[in-house]
Amino acid sequence: MRITIAYNLRSDDSEATAELISAEDIDRIYKTISSLQHTVTVVEVSGKPNEVIERLLDSEPELIFNLAEGTIGSSREAFYPGLYEQMGVPFTGGNASLLHLNLDKHLAKTVLASRGIRVPQGVLLTPKDNILPDGLNYPLIIKPNSEGSSIGISQDSVVETPEAAKKRIREMLSHYPAGLVVEEFITGRELSVPFLENYPGKILDIVEHTFDLSKTGGKYNIYDYGLKQGTSAADSVHVVCPARINAQEEKAVLEMARQVFDIMTCPDLGRVDIRLHSNGQPYFIELNPLPSLHPDASLMMAAGTRGLEFREVIRLIIRSAARRYRIPLRQPRKSVTSDYRSGEQRPTARELGIQVGRLQPGIQNAITDVKGVRVGHFTRIEDNVQLPRQMEATSVRTGVTAILPAGHAYTNRLVAGGFILNGVGEMAGLTQVIETGWLETPVMLTNSHSVGRVHAGVINQMIKKYPSLGTETDVVLPVVGEADDSFLNDVRVGSCSAQDATRAMEAATEKGCLQGSVGAGVGMTSFDFAGGIGTSSRIIDMPEGGGFTVGVLVLSNFGKMRNLTIDGAVVGKQLDSEFDYAGRREMSEGSVIVVVATDVPLISSQLNRLSKRAALGLGRTGSYAASTSGEIIVAFSTGNRKPRPSPSGSNFITLKCISDYHINLVYEAVVEATEEAVLNAIFCSGGMSGRLQRWCPAIPHDRVLEILHKRNG
Numbered sequence: 001m002r003i004t005i006a007y008n009l010r011s012d013d014s015e016a017t018a019e020l021i022s023a024e025d026i027d028r029i030y031k032t033i034s035s036l037q038h039t040v041t042v043v044e045v046s047g048k049p050n051e052v053i054e055r056l057l058d059s060e061p062e063l064i065f066n067l068a069e070g071t072i073g074s075s076r077e078a079f080y081p082g083l084y085e086q087m088g089v090p091f092t093g094g095n096a097s098l099l100h101l102n103l104d105k106h107l108a109k110t111v112l113a114s115r116g117i118r119v120p121q122g123v124l125l126t127p128k129d130n131i132l133p134d135g136l137n138y139p140l141i142i143k144p145n146s147e148g149s150s151i152g153i154s155q156d157s158v159v160e161t162p163e164a165a166k167k168r169i170r171e172m173l174s175h176y177p178a179g180l181v182v183e184e185f186i187t188g189r190e191l192s193v194p195f196l197e198n199y200p201g202k203i204l205d206i207v208e209h210t211f212d213l214s215k216t217g218g219k220y221n222i223y224d225y226g227l228k229q230g231t232s233a234a235d236s237v238h239v240v241c242p243a244r245i246n247a248q249e250e251k252a253v254l255e256m257a258r259q260v261f262d263i264m265t266c267p268d269l270g271r272v273d274i275r276l277h278s279n280g281q282p283y284f285i286e287l288n289p290l291p292s293l294h295p296d297a298s299l300m301m302a303a304g305t306r307g308l309e310f311r312e313v314i315r316l317i318i319r320s321a322a323r324r325y326r327i328p329l330r331q332p333r334k335s336v337t338s339d340y341r342s343g344e345q346r347p348t349a350r351e352l353g354i355q356v357g358r359l360q361p362g363i364q365n366a367i368t369d370v371k372g373v374r375v376g377h378f379t380r381i382e383d384n385v386q387l388p389r390q391m392e393a394t395s396v397r398t399g400v401t402a403i404l405p406a407g408h409a410y411t412n413r414l415v416a417g418g419f420i421l422n423g424v425g426e427m428a429g430l431t432q433v434i435e436t437g438w439l440e441t442p443v444m445l446t447n448s449h450s451v452g453r454v455h456a457g458v459i460n461q462m463i464k465k466y467p468s469l470g471t472e473t474d475v476v477l478p479v480v481g482e483a484d485d486s487f488l489n490d491v492r493v494g495s496c497s498a499q500d501a502t503r504a505m506e507a508a509t510e511k512g513c514l515q516g517s518v519g520a521g522v523g524m525t526s527f528d529f530a531g532g533i534g535t536s537s538r539i540i541d542m543p544e545g546g547g548f549t550v551g552v553l554v555l556s557n558f559g560k561m562r563n564l565t566i567d568g569a570v571v572g573k574q575l576d577s578e579f580d581y582a583g584r585r586e587m588s589e590g591s592v593i594v595v596v597a598t599d600v601p602l603i604s605s606q607l608n609r610l611s612k613r614a615a616l617g618l619g620r621t622g623s624y625a626a627s628t629s630g631e632i633i634v635a636f637s638t639g640n641r642k643p644r645p646s647p648s649g650s651n652f653i654t655l656k657c658i659s660d661y662h663i664n665l666v667y668e669a670v671v672e673a674t675e676e677a678v679l680n681a682i683f684c685s686g687g688m689s690g691r692l693q694r695w696c697p698a699i700p701h702d703r704v705l706e707i708l709h710k711r712n713g
Contacts (some may be wrong), residue, residue: 003318004034004061005042006068006080006091013288018149019069025294026067030211033065044078055476056087057631063321064091069290074146074178077103077290081108090325092317094289097713100288102264103146105179112284115263117256118679119284120275122183124232127173130540132165137184139220142168145179148288152176154226155218158185186275186283191243193300194259195270196292196313198320200578200700202261204302206253208243212236237386240300253282268320271298287319306702319695328693345516346686350681352701354567354708356679357672365676366513367551369537370597372638374407375553376508377519377533385493396494397523397692398485400454401533403553406638409639410466412478413438415640415655417674418633421615425591425630428455429479437498439636440644441478442505443595445520445533445555447485450496455480457501473644481593481632483557485523487585488690494523501691511551516611516684523690526592526681527559527572527622528584529699530688534681538669540600542662548600548639550669552614556681557590558629563622566679569711571704572622579697591630594674600641600666601656611635613667617674635670 008019026042033040041059045052045068056064064084070076082096094102101110106124106644113119123133124145139160144152152172159165165182172180190211194204211221215236218224222636223237238379245253257272264270264287271291275283290297295310303313321327349356350365362369382396405414416439418430433439441462446454458478463469469476485491504519513535517524537551561579564572594614611633618631625631640655658666687698 002039002060002062003065003232004059005033005040006045006056006057007028008046008068008071015151018030018151018251021067029065029293029314033318034312035311036318049083053083053087056089056636061089063318063327064089065318066091066093066348074103075100090321093267093319094266098264098266098289102289105145105286108287109284112260112263112352117259117284120183122181123134124179124184125169125173126179127177130169130173132162132169138204139185140165140182141185142172142182144172144176145181147176147652150224153222153224155222155224157224158220158222185220186277187220188278189276190221191253191274191276192298193253193272193274194302195257195261195266196303196316197268198323200575203257205242205253205305206245206250207298207302208240210238210240219348220440230344236278239301241305249280251282256282256284257461260284267324268317269299315538320473343512345661345684346698347683348515348700349676349683352683352705354568354679356676357536359669359672362539362549362551363625365537367403367537367595367597368510368513369551370599371650373551373597374404374510375507375513376402376504376506377514378504378507379518379522380496380500381522385490385553387493394490394493397489397688397690398447398494398496399452399519400496400500401521401524401555402501402504402508403443404505404508405439405442405636407599409438409442409640410462410644412641412643413440414417414636414638415602415604416634416636417604417611417633419608419611419615420635421631422625422629423481424628425478425632426451427481427593427632427634429477430632432477433479433634434608439479441476443564443634444478444480444501444651446480446482446496447489447494447520447523448482449491449492451480451482453496453498454501457498460498461502461505465520479634481555483524483591483593485557488688488694488696489523489526490691515680517686517688521681522556522688524557525585525590525696526556526678528561528579529565529682530696531556531681532685534677534684536673536676538673538681540665540669543636548598550598550600550666550673552594552670552677552683554674554677555593555676558592559562559590559622563624565620566704567708569708571707574707575703581710589626594618594633594669596633596635596665598637599639600637601659602637603640603655603657606657607631607637608665610670612677614670614674617671618678619624620671620675621678653654
């Protein structure tokens with residue numbers, strides 16, 4: 001998108017330019033928007049209106065990122081949005097009427113008071129109407145009516161007697177003839193509530209500014225001009241986020257902020273300033289629909305506590321405006337093909353404090369805790385991919401994941417089984433596994449249109465390793481499961497090759513199993529969040545056999561947000577309305593592949609039964625096996641291995657297996673591990689873009705924890 005940053009540059013440190021933006025902040029925002037793959041132009045909009053219009057039109061903006069505060073008059077902030085509206089150019093932030101209303105502090109309070117919002121009692125005084133009425137309770141605070149950035153506010157702004165008030169009013173009117181707000185000073189705490197419209201829940205954490213009065217030299221805790229500009233005792237100001245207030249006070253403050261944003265119809269971003277009285281009642285002070293984006297500002301501090309970096313805040317503002325004006329967001333220009341062998345992932349559910357079930361996980365809490373099992377990924381992410389004989393470009397989000405059983409599965413087969421809960425999906429080779437009870441190839445995962453190529457890739461690798469395969473020995477039928485990633489991945493070009501399957505197998509390791517949007521999972525969505533690969537494990541202690549492990553890996557591409565259940569709590573009910581902006585899969589209901597590995601010695605009938613219990617783990621996350629959602633499970637045991645049969649071999653084989661009397665602990669382990677693996681697929685995934693400008697959001701860790709905390713009391 002072509003984005004123009006419109007701003008008024010602060011050229012000096014005078015009070016007259018205090019509301020304007022610095023060159024450093026402009027440079028930071030310019031670089032950030034550019035990093036989001038937009039074409040960015042900066043336009044200084046001070047000066048003659050006709051010249052400003054010409055400069056803006058020359059930049060040919062599809063969206064104006066508005067930072068202009070204006071320089072002249074009490075309607076200065078409203079001038080630029082009004083200008084953009086007349087030019088017919090979309091812009092971020094509030095419109096002219098919103099900015100005009102809220103720069104007039106007394107008028108804004110009058111409007112909100114008429115809607116039931118608690119405000120301090122006060123009056124507007126002007127040079128012509130400067131008589132202070134009786135009936136106001138002291139102390140009073142006296143401040144300019146149409147200024148921002150604490151201009152005109154000092155420690156002397158709070159007065160305790162009528163005589164002091166009259167003197168202060170005379171002094172202030174000579175400097176600020178547009179008028180003064182004289183109102184009852186609310187003794188208590190200084191709070192701010194930032195707002196990002198495109199962030200789930202919209203309201204961020206409450207920010208509090210505290211003051212060391214021994215350094216400010218004042219009697220009252222007010223964030224005056226000198227403190228805000230850093231010219232006087234700046235080290236006496238401390239920012240606390242989230243504010244340390246009790247639950248009842250927090251509820252009252254957040255409710256007031258929500259009402260103000262709704263009444264004022266504040267779009268994209270904003271900040272409400274509130275004084276919390278010592279009696280616990282909040283009072284509205286002002287709404288800033290054009291808040292500072294400086295890294296030390298309240299908005300950015302609150303965003304940081306939610307894990308939002310500066311780049312993500314800017315992206316959310318742009319997406320909010322684009323959504324309001326129905327501007328399609330184009331795909332990023334950058335094109336990447338990635339062999340995803342290492343990288344970072346978001347925290348797992350357990351790392352966030354969510355403990356599923358009662359059994360303990362293995363050291364890695366992964367399928368690779370089963371000794372000898374290895375996992376590898378190949379990830380393909382590409383943008384601006386040209387379709388043959390088509391004008392439009394598209395995006396690829398797909399890959400391959402390989403699960404390699406311990407040792408050489410072809411020459412030393414593993415006992416295996418499986419279960420098809422819902423067969424609207426495919427796992428090549430599974431019918432042979434269920435029929436014979438043996439696994440003799442890796443288990444591969446990919447997208448729906450790549451099963452054949454991945455199947456061929458496994459055969460090619462096995463022929464290289466076993467040249468007599470298919471001539472002197474039997475043919476093999478590799479096990480390849482699939483899920484439909486076409487919501488984000490253009491499957492017309494987004495298929496994987498036999499070579500990609502080889503890369504995934506070559507990348508396989510027993511350590512550091514990556515989860516989330518990686519490998520076969522990169523284009524998957526789960527419960528309408530970014531999903532993909534998840535894994536977990538459980539340790540089982542048995543009196544006779546010692547310690548055993550059950551590990552699960554899932555390719556998670558199923559579920560509706562409203563059904564998402566975490567540790568027994570249906571958190572999706574609350575998240576669903578908060579993510580109404582996110583795209584949802586409609587043509588299909590996805591699917592899930594579950595791979596179970598264990599070193600418990602089991603026979604094939606027991607592994608078939610174990611696979612059925614894995615389906616219960618899916619149900620605990622919110623699955624109801626939707627009509628077009630395939631749920632397919634394969635399971636194998638490294639505790640029972642036998643060489644391939646041959647004419648010269650024995651007529652009989654002997655297998656060891658656990659007693660059915662003691663198998664319930666294994667069932668419990670697979671249910672817990674499957675449930676946690678699905679959660680990890682979601683929790684470890686970052687937000688993912690895809691074809692047709694679609695965006696699949698990352699699940700908000702802090703919001704989920706908040707819901708669970710309230711549920712648990």
